[in-house]
Amino acid sequence: MPDPNDPLAPAALMARAQGVVEKHAALLEPLARLFAARGESLYIVGGSVRDAMLGREVHDLDFTTSARPDVIQEILGEWGEKVWDTGIEFGTVSAIRQGETVEITTFRSDLYDGVTRNPEVTFGDTLEGDLVRRDVACNAMAIELSLDDDSLAPTFHDPVNGLADLVIEVLDTPQEPEVSFRDDPLRMLRAARFVSQLGFTVADRVYDAMRDMAPEIQRITAERVQAELDKLMLGARPWEGIDLLVSTGVAQFILPEIPALQLETDEHMQHKDVYRHSLTVLRQATELEDEGPDLKLRWAALLHDIGKPATRAPKDGGGVTFHHHEVVGAKMSRKRLKALKYPKHVISDVGQLVFLHMRFHGFGEGQWTDSAVRRYVTDAGDLLPRLHKLVRADSTTRNAKKAARLQRTYDHLEERIADIAAKEDLARVRPDLDGNEIMQILDLKPGPEVGKAWKFLKELRLERGELDHDEAVAELKAWWENEHA
Known part of the structure; x- marks a missing residue:
């Protein structure tokens, strides 16, 4: 992270820029020479520069250039082992060399019609003009791959003060957010995705624009929404990205079942509403992951209680119940994920996890018969490890004794499963x-x-x-x- 006391120190900037260039020097030097020989400039841009300035590991590199697409194609034809131009109409040409893939795009200066998110592609003439049209300012920094005595001499460019945003961990747009979101409403989802991935907050003006322009997200296709939601859900703090979408009203148009949970109080009376409980379960589920981010587990954690509003009923003596909300919730989960164009295996597995998440409750320690254990394992099938995590994550009570009792009871169930599995092939009943x-x-x-x-x-x-x-x-x-x- 840049030194907050001296965030713009040239030495600090150059050290980070030099570091990413040195790591990829074998790839970058010959590429920079070829562009320089044609009188064209070449820059590393986007998330790779952002991550370099944050001191994070940089893997994939994105480039922009003054060269027009036909020139890029000629240069990459000389540099790479294979070139493909499927994105050339948008100014992008890609190539691979010694296992390294590069994607290089001509400066863009697009025009939008304000109806769709599909721009009229126009090519720009300046780096600044290209960077100002990007989604957030901290993604609008660049490292110029210039040459000095035939060796790389990187230069850092930050025309929209993206580095200053990194220092205070804020996401802001290079231009007015209303202009940015009107051009491409998907940028509202990207803001939420970066909240999840980076742990940043959005600037006040970005938040206000998202709230005012939330209905614009309906211009985006389900496939593009799903792609951004995947990145959000697989981020380090997905509950914060979801919370931003809900609080600004964007979720109402793409995941209406989630804000609907704000109207409900959970049966334990331990949470302000089922919505906050669901975010806590999502957070706790991510903390239980042991093999990296698990998309199906995270979706099941977020959606596990969405059947509660439809099953809410008053309880004698006060309070409410949500009988069979897991059955209704499983159906609703499958319907929502299908609308978002998720593949069948995701829809099926998330729906089954939601359906099974209450099976454990109602059984006290020592009350599980062998038959009940077999059915639990058989119905879960390959989802059993995820179901274990989901059920444990679903315990959000603030009562320490009750929380310990629930975890102890589930420990006992897992012991029973292991004991019976040692005697029988439970995986293939x-x-x-x-x-x-x-x-x-x-x-x-x-x-x-x-x-x-x-x-x-x-x-x-x-x-x-x-x-x-x-x-x-x-x-x-x-x-x-x-x-x-």
Whole structure:
């Protein structure tokens, strides 16, 4: 992080700029020479410069240049092993060399119609003109790859004072936010995404513009909204990004189920509303992740209680209940994620986690039968590790004794699962007889009756555990006789 006492010290800026250039020198030097030979300037821009100035690791590099797309294509054809121009109409040409991919875009100076987010692409002539049209000021800094005696001599450019924003950890737009958001409403979602990723807050004028212009987000396609929400949800502090979308009203148009939770009080009377509880569960779920950000777990944590408004009912003696909110919430989760164009496996898994998140509650320590444990594991399937985390994250009570009791009870359940799994193959609970044996024993041909018999045997397996072959045959025959009595 730049020294807050001297944020614009040239030595500090040059050290950071020099550091990122030195790390990628093998890639950058030949590229800079080729552009210089054509009389064109070349700059590293965007998030890579921001991260360099924050002292973070920089991996991917984005570039802008004075060169027009046809010139970029010629230069990259000389530099790279493979070049592709799928974005050339927008001024972008890409290439790969020794495993390193670069994407270089001509200075842009686009015009927007204020109806869609699709600009009339026009190319600019200055770095400043290109940077001022970017989403936030801290993404509008650049490192010029100039040459001095045939070696790289990076120069830092900050025409819109993005570094000053980094120092105070604030997100602001290079131009008036109303102009920026009218040109491209997706930038409102990007602001929330950067809140999640960087832990910054938005400037007051940005917040006010998001609140006033929230309906403009409806101009953005579901696919683009989903892409930004993914980045937000996978950030370091997704609950803060979501909270910004809700407080400004943007969420009302893309995730209306979340602000709706503000109207409800949870049944434990421990939270101002179910909305705040849900943000806490999301935060606690991220803290339980052990293999990096988990998109499905995070979505399930955020959406787990969205069925509560529809199931709210008064309780005798005061308070409210939300019976079967997990059933309603699972359906609502699937519907919302489908509207956002998520893939089927995400929709299915998040919906199932929401559906199962209450299964644990209502059972005290020592009250889980072997049958209940088998069903819990079987219904969760591959989602069981995520379900463990979701249920633990869902404990947000401020009562320390109650919180400890809930965690202890779940510890006991996991111990029961491990104990039964050591004796049985819980990961693959199947009937003790397969379809071929069922048909042979009951003298059946393939058809619905075989499926009914298979289902009976699976239920029996869940209820009683593994049976030996003769016992399974006897149970099957008894069931069949009863069915056809």
